Amino acid sequence: MNPELIAPRVDSRRAKLAGRAAEQIIADVIELGWPVGHVLGSETELLERYGVSRAVLREAIRLVEHQHVARMRRGTGGGLVIDEPDVDAVIGPTVIYLLRVGATLDETFDTRILLEELVAEIASQRVSEADITTIRRTLEREFNGDSPNYRLLHVQLATLTANPVLELFVTTFSRVGDFYFSDVGALTSDVEQEARRAHDSIARAILTNNPGLARERMQRHLRAEADFIRRQPATVQRLDPTVALAGTLRDKRGEALARQIFTEIVTSEATPGTFIGSEASLMEKYTASRAVVREAIRILEYHQIALARRGPGGGLFVTEPDVSALADIIAIYLRRRGVKIRHIAELRTGLELAVIERAAATLRSGGSAAEKLEQALRAEAEQGMGLAFGHGEDLHSVLAGLTGNRALQLVHRVTMRLGWLFFSQFAADDERVGAIERSLPSTVGPAHRGIVDALIAGDAELAVMRMRAHMSATSPGAL
Ligand SMILES: [Zn+2]
Ligand SMILES: [Zn+2]
Missing domain, CATH: 1.20.120.530 (GntR ligand-binding domain-like)
Structure with a gap:
């Protein structure tokens, strides 16, 4: 059952406003040169600066706290203090994603x-x-x-x-x-x-x-x-959620409840669309207050584990695993580390070459792999690159899927998404990036066709060579 058809998302307007306010806060932190320890302002000052309601601001603050960008300090001299995003902010969400896809x-x-x-x-x-x-x-x-x-x-x-x-x-x-x-x-x-x-x-x-x-x-x-x-006897093939999640979420009650619900989703291998419960039934089942249940739902939504929908037939539903939240967190961390497009392009090239070698091996073992590649080319022609990528139906995503490696797919998809994020951002203020972007539609189609032809013909070496050429043609080398 598709929850999309049942009921609208709870508080979607507020969530959207909070997301926008959080982005604004992050932009301001970057603008200031990321001075760790600096106080951005008190709650009253922030309400005025961002022009949002108290509820929206508090939700935005929870988001930036979650991303380790800033945190609220109480008391005199308190306010929103700029924080240092560390690798732990990335590891937690990565583990959550790997657990969800069962890597x-x-x-x-x-x-x-x-x-x-x-x-x-x-x-x-x-x-x-x-x-x-x-x-x-x-x-x-x-x-x-x-x-x-x-x-x-x-x-x-x-x-x-x-x-x-x-x-x-x-x-x-x-x-x-x-x-x-x-x-x-x-x-x-x-x-x-x-x-x-x-x-x-x-x-x-x-x-x-x-x-x-x-x-x-x-x-x-x-x-x-x-x-x-x-x-080793202590080694497991599958992550144990209770071990892997320890430390990824803090021990506040809402986070603890989110962890418990998430563990149950993983253990029962619940598929996307599965109904988890209504707010009332969750309060009863976990003997938790409405506030704690709402906080847990917010966290589950943030990590794209579950989605709350209101109205008749509403409640909390399991969602499709998606790396976009993780990619956003990584983008923030990397911005702090001074990432350039060339860094993303360098990793991307290495990944695509590793992906195509593994995909070629899958093709050799037969099955429907060749048909999937043709389908990807059709999807790109019909929907355009951006939409096809958004649906995971573009050639690069399909190739990553053919590797059968969910962890590799995660790195690949996040890197591609970072590429899109940074590329569109830089394209706006750098003419050289804009020029590359404009030339893409006419060059990418034929290059993809050539790669697919080589793969289907069983010529892995030619496919690798064409992928390498395609990567250097589309990579903004020195930027
Ligand atoms: Zn070593
Ligand atoms: Zn391409």
Whole structure:
């Protein structure tokens, strides 16, 4: 049953106004140069500045608090204080999404490996003399057994790419991996010694500017680590919501209730459209006040887990998983980190090449893959690129779907969405971006056709080559 047909969304006008006020607050924070600790204003001052009702403002504040942009401080000298968005603001929503789509350990690891292969490749090209010292010191500490963390080298290499998008995803997936395997104590000295050797050889390839070799060694190292973790008794293929959600939502009662309802949705594998309950029935079932239930609903709506609809047949319904809320949070985090279009384009190219290789393998095994590709081209021609992407029916989204890897699809879709977000924003004030944008409709169609033809003909190498050419033709290189 499609809840779209049953009843209008509760308070949609207020939600929209709150969303707009939140955007305005974030724009002001950026405009000010993101001075962490600075007070934007008291509630009274903010009411006046943004010209909204108290209810709308409070909801907007909850949104910016959730995104770690600012938080309300009570008392004298209180008000909305500018905060530092950290990687935790991104990890929680990522875990929620992976839980919703039921991504497995294998999918998460495969995604981490391809991200770090990209890190190895880019780091080999960017490494400078100053970095030599840092890397050598880390290897030395590992050799002496006093490294603070066995992933230190990985973190440093990600920093070397000078690409905040790649860095963020590497950190996120490295942390998400821990939810499948938390028993780091199980790492034996044999494993550690093996990792040290691997780190040594990866570092050597990077310091001698050998991207191909660095990639290969990184892949081998992480595959070995993944194999080891897979064999451990404490390892699970599927995330356990109670473990994974601990810490993603704070312990306020509304958040705790949201977590409980979400856990039940995941455990019962409820499909989109499933009715969860009316406000009254939820209050009774969880013996919670109306305020707590509403707060929980707000959070579930914010993470696109469920949607409340009013009127007869109304109540709370499970929604289709969607990455747009996560992409918005990531966009805010990255803006704070000074992201440029070229960073997004760089990751995008790496992802598309990884995607097309995996999609080509799916095509070789037959099935309806070829038909899906033709369908994507038709959707793009009929709906236009923007709409087709919005529906996940464009060629790139369909290719990502063919990989069968939901974690990879998440990274891919978020990166594409970031591309659209930043591209349209920069296009407005940079003529060079505008020129690229205007040339897209005439070049993208034929390029997509060529990629599909190569895939259907079973020529993976040609498909990869055409994808690479397509990416560099559409990427705003130096911006
Ligand atoms: Zn390692
Ligand atoms: Zn394309």
